Amino acid sequence: MIDLKEILINSNYKKETEELINIANLAYKHWETYWTGFNSTYVCEEILKDFENLNDFKFFIYGGFSSSQRSRIACFRGDNIPEEDALKSNFPAQGIKINGNFLFDNATQDDFRSLLIKNGVNQLKVGDIWTIGDRGAQGIIDNLDIEHLDEKIFYLRDVKVKINVVGIDELQIPSGRSKKLVNTVEASTRLDAIASAGFRVSRTKIIERIENGMLRLNGSKVNKPTINLKIGDKLELENKGFIEILNLEITKRERWKVKLLRK
Known part of the structure; x- marks a missing residue:
């Protein structure tokens, strides 16, 4: 069985990680495949980084089609790995x-x-x-x-x-969202300014969504739009995808050149 406390202690997604640990224990005990609920595909990928060294288990991320923005994680024993086609055809x-x-x-x-x-x-x-x-x-x-x-x-x-x-x-499956570099110049490195530019949502609406807990910063929900961001920070906005801050550079006019990766 997996030590719940050991994995959860440094997780940015404690609730989601706990669910995966619980189904992993079931998969190990019953020799069957178990699935988590739906979370953003990015969150699923981040969660699995904490499980990379657990050789007793294997995982598969899938949301019903290849470019899905929300997915589930399938967990099964490392010595009982199903075929990928079988996982997709039996997707619950x-x-x-x-x-x-x-x-x-x-x-x-x-x-x-x-x-x-x-x-x-x-x-x-x-x-x-x-x-x-x-x-x-x-x-x-x-x-x-x-x-x-x-x-x-x-x-x-x-x-x-x-x-x-x-x-x-x-279904009429939507086309996948490709990765895109976004370059912008902002007056500050505030969360609301950069999120507004990166997600292409108005400043008023992005502040509203931040205050309603719809935005995550490095995995944690935040409700203060005035937080200053730094290189490497990752933002997730519900139903809008993810952006990562690749570079921040102050200009001669004391504005900020911001380079983002949106996916």
Whole structure:
């Protein structure tokens, strides 16, 4: 069994790491594959860095398609490794289609995710959600949390929507988000300034999201937009991906040249 306290002590993602430890113990005991709930793919990758030296276990990150922004971690014994194709074909999730007319009432990924959570779906059971023009959204959801959703009618604000559960292969999978270098000049190295530039979200909205706990700095939630950042810091904004600060350089006019990697 894994020593829970030893691994958790330096983890930036204690809740997620504890879940992985618990399923790893189950995988070791029962010789079966177990999956965590959905977390951002970046967080999954960061968590597994603490497990690199555990030869008794192997892990696999997957979210339903290759470029998913939210994924689950599969854990299995190192002496009982399943084929990758088998892991994907037995992935414990299905697709959902949320159909409605949003031509005059635009809705975002956050709106559709909130609709699911409001109607009884645990947020750890929801994978990627993406919009389909003005016709609604599609996404990935845990296959144990869908019975009460299939063929049901709900309302998102004043728009009537119908949810259908389908196979993942029936979805219009979105194109992957490629890595991108972002160069900007800012008046300061404050969290709100750099996050606004990196995620391309207005300063007002980024401050609101920071204060609502939707942004993580190096794995930890922060609610103060005035924090000064440094090279190497990593930011994660819910449903917007990740940015890493590659360089900060003061200019002659005492402004900051900022180089970011967005992914």
